Amino acid sequence: MADKNTTIRSGSKQPTAYQVRLRGHLSAQWATYFDGLSITLENDGDTLISGPVADQAALYGLLRKVRDLGLPLIALTPLE
Amino acid sequence: MPRSRQLAAIMFTDIKGYTALMQQDEDEAVKAREKHRSIFNSITDKYNGKVLQYYGDGTLSIFDSAVDAVKCGIEMQLGFREAPAIPVRIGIHTGDIFFSEEDIVGDSVNVASRIESLAVPGSVFVSEKAYDEIKNQSTIKATRLQAFRLKNVETPVVVYAIANEGLVVPRPEDIEGKTEKAPPATEEQAPGKKSQPLLATKLFTPPPRPNAVARPRLIRRLNEGLSGRLSLLSAPAGFGKTTLASEWAAGSGLPVAWLSLDERDSNLTRFLTYLTAALQVIDKDIGKGVSDMLHAPQPPPAESILTQLLNEVAIIQGRFILVLDDYHIVDSKAVDQALGFLLEHMPPQMHLAITTREDPQLPLSRLRVRGQLTELRVEALRFTTSEAASFLNQAMGLSLSEEDIAALESRTEGWIAGLQMAALSMQGRADTAAFIQAFTGSHRFILDYLAEEVLHSQPDTVRNFLIQTAILERLCGPLCDAVTGSEGGKAMLDTLERGNLFVIPLDDERQWYRYHHLFADVLMARLMEEQPGQLPGLHRRASVWYEHNGSPADAIRHALAGKDFERAAGLIERAWPEMDGNFESAAWLRWVQALPDALIRARPVLLVGIAWAHLNDGEMEAGEARLREAEQWLARQGNGDQQPTGRPAGMAVTDEAQFQGLPASIAIARAYLSQSFGDAAGTVKYAQHALSLLPENEYIMRGQAAALQGLTHWASGALDEAHQALTDTMSYFQIAGNIQFALSVTYGIAEIRATQGRLNDAFSNYEYALMAIAEQHKAIPRGTADLYLGLGGLFRERGDLAAATLQFQKSEELGPSLALPDWPYRLCVAKARLKEATGEPEAALALLDEAERLYFRTPMPNVRPVAALKARLWAIQGRLDEALAWVHTRKLSADDNLSFLQEFEHLTLARVLIGKYHSSRAEETIIQAMRLLERLLEAAEEGGRMGNAIEILVQQALARAAQGEKALALAALERALALAEPEGYFQAFADEGQPMARLLREAAARGIMPDYTGKLLAAFDAERTEVKPAAIPTLTQGHPAPVRPLIEPLSQRELEILQLIAQGLSNKEISERLFLALSTVKGHNKNIFGKLEAQRRTEALVRARELGLL
Known part of the structure; x- marks a missing residue:
């Protein structure tokens, strides 16, 4: 998430970064599939996918990818 | 009824012209059919063929081998030849078929049937697949005809004619069919192909898997659900939805129409096209009328198409299932609504099944309440322990213990894709227990874990x-x-x-x-x-x-995906002419934008293409910059730094033919730029240079050069010359076979005619173009939206505001993707003028502001600048300060030199002056106005611009009236009326409000053109006008009687509801049909009645018919 702030456009009112929590541990090879978002494994067995999301359309695109992989979705949180 | 699959040789036969024969001589026809049947039956028997179906004059039969089928066909034809000969066609293909007792389907059946219909009487046609089996037979001779594109078949099929003695072998050109010379297309979206062939793969029902786990509990639920309307299989990826649906469908004993959806089906027309094709698997006659509707320039609303489709479905014998697979991929409200309509009105013989990863936007709860919905969700679809056991141990051939199975089932939560990958990982592995232990102990996402295992276990x-x-x-x-x-x-x-x-x-x-x-x-x-x-x-x-x-x-x-930009650049370069010819330069430009700039700059052909793509979008500076770069390359040709090829070092060219044409193409682009900036001399110079470079048969570029010269004439006011040049342009484009380019010229030609005061001709121009589109039976070309826009403008001119509104709606429904680039701007202007006519100047001004924002330069002369249109409205509203400010900004004066390009501005100046006179009564002002109008009239008449002359005369009449010179006012008005009447002008008078009404009354009182003035006056006296039945102007009548227009047009939704009222639906039925609350429908009704000035439904309908809304 180091480069997060550099890619977020400033001045927009919409949250520009999100975190998606999924059940199960996802391997790092999916980073490219998720357009370079960071993938973090939690100790409780969940996975966090987080990073900049350009707009609402991109956010729905992200959720669609989650759906298409059949990953159990637990939560979606905006990052400030 | 269980259905099975078989590989067979499939034969179709029929008697050509049987229906016609039946009409001429029924006895003769029956005799022919009997002879056909008897020969057919005995010879089919001889070759162990099996008759599956007789239908009317035709047959469908299958054979164990193509050799048998072809020999049988030859012998039959020899029999049919004997007097009295019967004209029988035979087609043979081999492939998989699926059949039950009375039903036979499969793409191969379709192919065989299509091949038969290509055949000519006395011939036997076979597919290449069938030919492969017979080609080594010494007793059979065959001749290759060619590849044909068959309806509903993705790849072209090569067809052979059997050439044994006594059989007819037609010349290829005598066969009625679409030939295919190119190698089989593998993807439907070759760039620029507007009418895309259907992908047969989308209609392919996945065959039941040989080792699939039987799921009787689910099949039973689905079968029970057949009495309802919808079966919904909704679950994430990998829960076996498609497999279950195909097992169930295949075992249901019912015919199945299957449609696998993809992203592109979010386009409603495409979705409906494939839906129709899927239903044709059930009955090939379904949707014959629908396909024309879908290809009409303006497809009717989805509901009309679906109603037609459902009416055809309603007469099918027997029930069937329609499966929509992967519905989640469709992301479109329009498709959701169409499907909702379909569900609501489906005849009882049809059952819909949907597989999806997310619940569709359909009225599920209502279907649920009515007991019309069977839902299988994750809970039902996941494998139970016993299903998992049967899958792992039987289907996948493992021998796992109960505990192992339970552990796997629990870890995967019955997720079938997971279990399948687990099984693949364990196949041929000794230590399954260790695998299961590691797997069940891991937190990792199952897909990750197992995919790795599966891949590792593969060779x-x-x-x-x-x-x-x-x-x-x-x-x-x-x-x-x-x-x-x-x-x-x-x-x-x-x-x-x-x-x-x-x-x-x-x-x-x-x-x-x-x-x-x-x-x-x-x-x-x-x-x-x-x-x-x-x-x-x-x-x-x-x-x-x-x-x-x-x-x-x-x-x-x-x-591009492989970042092989050199290669991509070459391919993109070669794709330009076709993309450009289809008005797809914007899509082409998106490819280019993925290329590194350095690479683009090395390629003159690419540079000129980019320049043109920018010019088409009004990006003149960007376009010119690229043009200059290309010109620099060409200038270095023949100078110092040459490669051995004679080319400047660093320059790259892939498409040699385009490169040779660059000097001419650049000259035309230069002419385009000159014309856009009003430089007539430059335009003519460059266009003539281009023509001198172009070979005679280079019709597209010659057409473009001619067009630019035509626009120069237009801008100078030489309308006849302009008309001639644009007509030539159209012929060039027609000879070149580019209908889209040809149609795009229509707008200019019709505009010129309207300026000449020839509204009837302008109408014909648009109608002819729209008819040409309807007759081509292809997808709607780009530019069609512009035709409706132009036509709507003419309707407005004639005072038929309802028709104008409808045309504009049609134009908007087609939208920018079927319009020329500057359409959004022209749409705003057209709508503003309509608002002006309906007495809503504020709305008109808002639209003009929007138009100003959207305007960009094109070579089209800007004869009515938006700023002048705004000033005209201000003058009408009496907002003199603003109008005068405009006069000041434009530095306009009554003593200016006149030019055609400024004619509208000067006419507007005259309006402002007359307005000023009304408020100040300063004699000086009105004298200026009169002097200006006199000169304007002379110029307009001299240039044959009678449309403008009418407007000028109208202003003269109003100015004289303001001065109190009644006789002179009426004299001017009479001249205007005389020019206007034969062409049905209306708004030119109606727009002028009460001062014009007073003059017209005066004219009517003096018996000046009483019919016409009477009609015009009716518009001003809306309150006292009686409703006249059926006064709808038709295009064939020279000068239609205008109908009192609507003050406020109906909205899209209101029009929709009006249609349903006209169909006799109750408010409640309308609310159900449109998924609206009853109160909402009532609210809409109130608005509709208000706008139509009607108290009751019947009254509203009479008025709506009168206005042509129904």
């Missing part, structure tokens, strides 16, 4: 194949061979299918496959992670294959 060859082909959206043997660089792709795909390795066949012939989406994602992620270095090579090879197999769009997609 290297398989594993490499899977990873390397992950980049492909669809797979076929040759394409895989090209990508992997080895042979045996086809065999590998067969192996993968047999080994349950997540490949899904896309056709009967097992030519095209795709990976299960889930698996494809895994493979792609792995490829990018493990062997990113391989990606460029893989994409490159895919690109080359597609390039040589007729799909440049796919070739470019892969070249």
Whole structure:
């Protein structure tokens, strides 16, 4: 998430970064599939996918990818 | 009834012209049919054929081999030849068929039937597949005809005629069918192909899997649900929805129409086209009328198409199932609504089944309440322990203990794709217990864990194949061979299918496959992670294959994905002429924008293409910059730094033919720029230079040069010359076969006619163009939206505001994708003028502001600048300060030199002066106005611009009236009326409000053109006017009687409700039909009645019919 702030456009009112929590541990090879978002494994067995999301359309695109992989979705949180 | 699959030789026969014969001589026809039947039956028997169906004059039969079928066909034809001869056609194809007792389906059946209908009487036609079986038979002779494109068949089929003695072998040109010369197209979206062939793979019902786990509990629920309308299989990827649906459908004993959806089906027209094609599997006569509707320039609303379709379905004998597979991929409100309508009105013989990863936007709760919905969700679809046991131990041949199975079932939560991967990982593995322990103990995402296991358990060859082909959206043997660089792709795909390795066949012939989406994602992620270095090579090879197999769009997609920009640049360069010819320069430009700039700048052909793409969008500076770069390359030709090829070092050219044409193309672009900036001399110079460079038969570019010269004439006011040049342009484009270019000229030609005061001719121009589009039976060309816009403008001119509104709506429904680039601007102007006519100047001004924002330069002369249109409205509203400010800004004066381009501005100046006189009574002002109008009239009459002359005369009349010179006012008005009446002008008078009404009354009182003034006056006296029935102007009548227009037009929704009222639906029925609350419908009704000034439904309908709204 180091480069997060550099890619977020400033001045927009919409949250520009999100975190998606999924059940199960996802391997790092999916980073490219998720357009370079960071993938973090939690100790409780969940996975966090987080990073900049350009707009609402991109956010729905992200959720669609989650759906298409059949990953159990637990939560979606905006990052400030 | 259980259905089974069989490979067979399929034969169709029929008597050509039987229906006609039946009408002429019924006895003769019956005799012919009896002879046909008796010969057919005895010879079919002799060759062990099996008759599956007789229908009217035709038959469908199958044989064990093509050899039997062809021999049988030959013998039959020899029999039919004997007097009295019967004209019988025979077609044969081999392939898989699915059949039950009374029903037979499959793409192969379709192919056989289509081949039969290509055949001529006395001939036997066979497909290449059937020919392959017979070609070594010494007793059978065959001649290759050619490849034909068959309806609903994706790839062209090569057809042979049996040439044994006594059989008819037609010349290829005598066969009525679409020939196909290019190699089989593999993807439907070759760039620029507007009318795309249907992909048969989308209608292919996945065959039941040989080893599938029987799921009687689910099948039972689905069968019970057949009495309802909808079966919904809604669950995430990998829960076996498609497999279950195909098992159930195949075992239901009912015919099945299957449609696999993809992203492009979010386009409503495409969705309806495929829906119709899917239903044609049930009955080939369904949707015959619908396909014309779908290809009409202005397709009717989805509901009309669906109603027609459902009416045809309603007369089918027997029930059937329609399966929509992967509905989640469709992301479109319009498609959701169409499907909702379908569900609501489906006849009882039809049952709909949907598989999806997310619940569709359909009224599910209502269906649920009515007991019309069967839902199978994750809970139902996941494997139970016993299903898991039967899958693992029987289907996959493992021998696991109950505990092991329970552990796997629990870890995967019955997720079928997971269990399948687990089983694949364990096959041929000794230590299954260790695997299960490790797997169940892991927290890792099942897909990750198992995909790795599956891939590791595969031999290297398989594993490499899977990873390397992950980049492909669809797979076929040759394409895989090209990508992997080895042979045996086809065999590998067969192996993968047999080994349950997540490949899904896309056709009967097992030519095209795709990976299960889930698996494809895994493979792609792995490829990018493990062997990113391989990606460029893989994409490159895919690109080359597609390039040589007729799909440049796919070739470019892969070249760009593989970052092989050199290659992509060459392909993009070559794609330009066709993309440009289809008005797809914007899409082309998106490809270009993926290329590095340095590479673009080395390619003059690309540079000129980009310049044109920018010019088309009004980006004159950007376009000119690219043009200059190209010109610099050409200037260096023949100078110092030459390569051995004679080319400047660093320059790259792929498309030699385009390069040779660059000087002419650049000259035309220069002419385009000059004309856009009003430089007539420059335009003529460059256009003539271009013509001197162009060969006689270079029709497109000659047409473009002629067009630009025509626009120059237009801008100078030489309308006859302009008309001639644009008509020539149209002929050039027609000779070149580019209908879109030809149609795009219509707007200019009709505009010129309107300026000349020839509204009738202008109407004909648009009508002719729209008719030409309707008759071509192809997809609607770009530019059609502009035609409706122009036509609507003419209706407005004639005072038929309802018709104008409808035309504008049609134009908007087609939208910018079917319009020329400056359409959004012209739409705003047209709508503003309509608002002006309906007495809403504020709304009109808002639209003009929007138009100002959207305006961009084109070579089209800007004869009515938006600022002047605004000033005109201000003058009408009495907002003199603003109007005068405009006069000041434009530095306009009554003593200016006159030019056609400024005619509208000067006319507006006259209006402002008359307005000023009204408030100040300063004699000086009105004298200026009169002097200006006199000069304007002289110029307009001299230039034959009678449309403008009418407007000028109207202003003269108003100015004289303001001065109190009644006789002079009426004299001017009478001249205007005389010019206007034959062409049906209306708004030119109506727009002028009460001062004009007073003058017209005066004119009527003096018996000046009483019919016409009476009609015009009716508009001013709306309150006192009686409703006249059926006073709808028709285009064939020279001067229609205008109808009192609506003050406020009906909204789209209100029009929709009005249609339903006209169909006699109650408010409640309307609310159900449109999924609206009853109160909402009532609210709409109130508005509709208000706008139509009606108290009751019947009154509203009378008025609506009168206005042409119904």
